[in-house]
Amino acid sequence: MAQHSASTAGGGAAQIRGWCDRAKMPGKHPDLSDPAAILIASGFLSDQARAVLVRRSTAGLPVPAIGGFGELRRLQREIGQLEDQLRNPRLPKVAAIIVKSRAVALGRRRDSARNLVTASKPVFAGSVRGIRRERREGLHLDISERERLFNGLLFTPAPNSLDGNYLRRAGAMAASTAAGVIGQLSDGRSRAGQWVADKAAVIDGSDVEGTSTAKFVDGYETMLYIAGNAYDRIVRSAAWRSDHFAVQRSQINVHAELAEIAADVINLRTVRIELDRVRIVADSDARLAEQLRSREAELRPVWSQLIDRVGALWDVADAVAAAAQELQILDQVNYAGTIDLRIDQLIARSGEREMSAENTRRLSEQLGAGRSHLRDYRNILQGNVTGILGEPAENPVPPAPARSRPQLSKETEG
Numbered sequence: 001m002a003q004h005s006a007s008t009a010g011g012g013a014a015q016i017r018g019w020c021d022r023a024k025m026p027g028k029h030p031d032l033s034d035p036a037a038i039l040i041a042s043g044f045l046s047d048q049a050r051a052v053l054v055r056r057s058t059a060g061l062p063v064p065a066i067g068g069f070g071e072l073r074r075l076q077r078e079i080g081q082l083e084d085q086l087r088n089p090r091l092p093k094v095a096a097i098i099v100k101s102r103a104v105a106l107g108r109r110r111d112s113a114r115n116l117v118t119a120s121k122p123v124f125a126g127s128v129r130g131i132r133r134e135r136r137e138g139l140h141l142d143i144s145e146r147e148r149l150f151n152g153l154l155f156t157p158a159p160n161s162l163d164g165n166y167l168r169r170a171g172a173m174a175a176s177t178a179a180g181v182i183g184q185l186s187d188g189r190s191r192a193g194q195w196v197a198d199k200a201a202v203i204d205g206s207d208v209e210g211t212s213t214a215k216f217v218d219g220y221e222t223m224l225y226i227a228g229n230a231y232d233r234i235v236r237s238a239a240w241r242s243d244h245f246a247v248q249r250s251q252i253n254v255h256a257e258l259a260e261i262a263a264d265v266i267n268l269r270t271v272r273i274e275l276d277r278v279r280i281v282a283d284s285d286a287r288l289a290e291q292l293r294s295r296e297a298e299l300r301p302v303w304s305q306l307i308d309r310v311g312a313l314w315d316v317a318d319a320v321a322a323a324a325q326e327l328q329i330l331d332q333v334n335y336a337g338t339i340d341l342r343i344d345q346l347i348a349r350s351g352e353r354e355m356s357a358e359n360t361r362r363l364s365e366q367l368g369a370g371r372s373h374l375r376d377y378r379n380i381l382q383g384n385v386t387g388i389l390g391e392p393a394e395n396p397v398p399p400a401p402a403r404s405r406p407q408l409s410k411e412t413e414g
Contacts, residue, residue, distance in 0.1 A: 012318070013311030016226055020219035020307065029159050029214040029229065031070030033236075036228040038063045039255060041152030043262030049145040050259050056139055057255040064117040064149070070158035072113055077161055079106050117153065118146040157225035159214035220269040224262060227310045230317040231258045239324035257313060264306055271299065 019025050032040070035057060042050040056063055066072065082103040085091055091099070124141060125131045134140035141149070216222040234240050234254050275296060282289040 012314045013308050016223070016311050016314060017307050019226065020222045023216045023218050023222050025159075025214045025216075025222070025226075027212060027214070029225075031068055031158055032156065032225065032228040033232050034065035034067070034069060035063055035235070036231050036258065037069035037153060037156045038065075038149070039231070039258045040157065040224050040228050040262040041069075041149050041155075042259050043264075043266040044152035045145055045148055049141055049148075050263060052138060052141050052145075053149075054253070054256045054259050058253060059139075061139065062123045064120050064123055064146075066113050066116050069153050069156040070161075072110070072153060073156045073158040073161050075106055075110055075113075076154045079103055079110065082106070114150050117150040118143060155221075157216065157221045157228060159216070159225070162215060162217065218269075220265050223265055223306060223310055227258055227261045227265075227313060230310070230314045231255075233317040234313075234320050237320045237324050239327050240320045242327070244323070244327070245320075252316075254313070254316075257309075261306065261309060261313070264302070268299070268302055268306070 038053060039057060042053045045053075053063060082099050085099050086096060086103065124146075125134050131140055214225075216225060231254055239245065240249070275292060278288070278292060282292045
């Protein structure tokens, strides 16, 4: 991830306004996480359904995931491009077959992702009892709302979703296949051959700005991505989840913040599109044109307010990132302090180690002396056992000296 704190130093809102005006951000930027994409797509849902996703995210419950909704956005973009080519009446039949086959394959991948979102039993309850329990707790999302959620996920903000890399790969495969077929059918001067030549020219094209810039469709998508990126940087930070920011976590719900920003941005974009459509009619009606200009003037503060709100969230992400670095430095300092303590403890136990060594040495001498006594007792016992069994002992034990019998007097013998 690019270093954002340095780029926004000196006023995050002003920087974000410039990015939105140009619909691009400097540097390489990752795709949004699945939780961030889900909360942004909740802006297309009703207030009640959006609240369900916010509660699930706040409680740490699972939400639909496919491992990258940014890839889904690019997949949908490629399908749209292929469908546009199929609607071209000048498209050769051979090329149409190839493009249609590619579109069908991508459509299957999209349907598989749709099933993961709309029929995800590990996420939402599938039994009647489980559904009732989730509805009581305000955690259940109906199938119709999941369908709308997936349709919103098809427009997940993604850097360079208009990039031609995906289209180049698809076009290269189609062009190479078509070239082989066309070479067998004609001399290459047919309309199909011309289509292959045009496609190859597109494939060989390169981006003018290179890959160090993240480009978006418009300023609204840029703002949604910036908000989602700030959300990811906050919730993924170990510093934010630590006890140091327990009070701050209780003061702001970043999940609800992102969902509300997404809803406002999406609604504002929808209104702007409707106004642009009305403007076509307003050109011939002075009264309507004046009313249109008045309503557009009222919308300008909304855009500024959204920029300020996203800028504040971005500043929080920068502050959390800076705090995480400080905590790492503090951990290193504390770790260095424990080294001194452990050295002192090792030195303090020197006397104990010397006493233990002396005791162990004395015990070893005692065991050595006891070993010779045990050998003598073993030989004595072996001789006694041999005598009981009446067998000659391999190492006979010398008999003990006989006791002298006392001499009895003659009177006693008589």
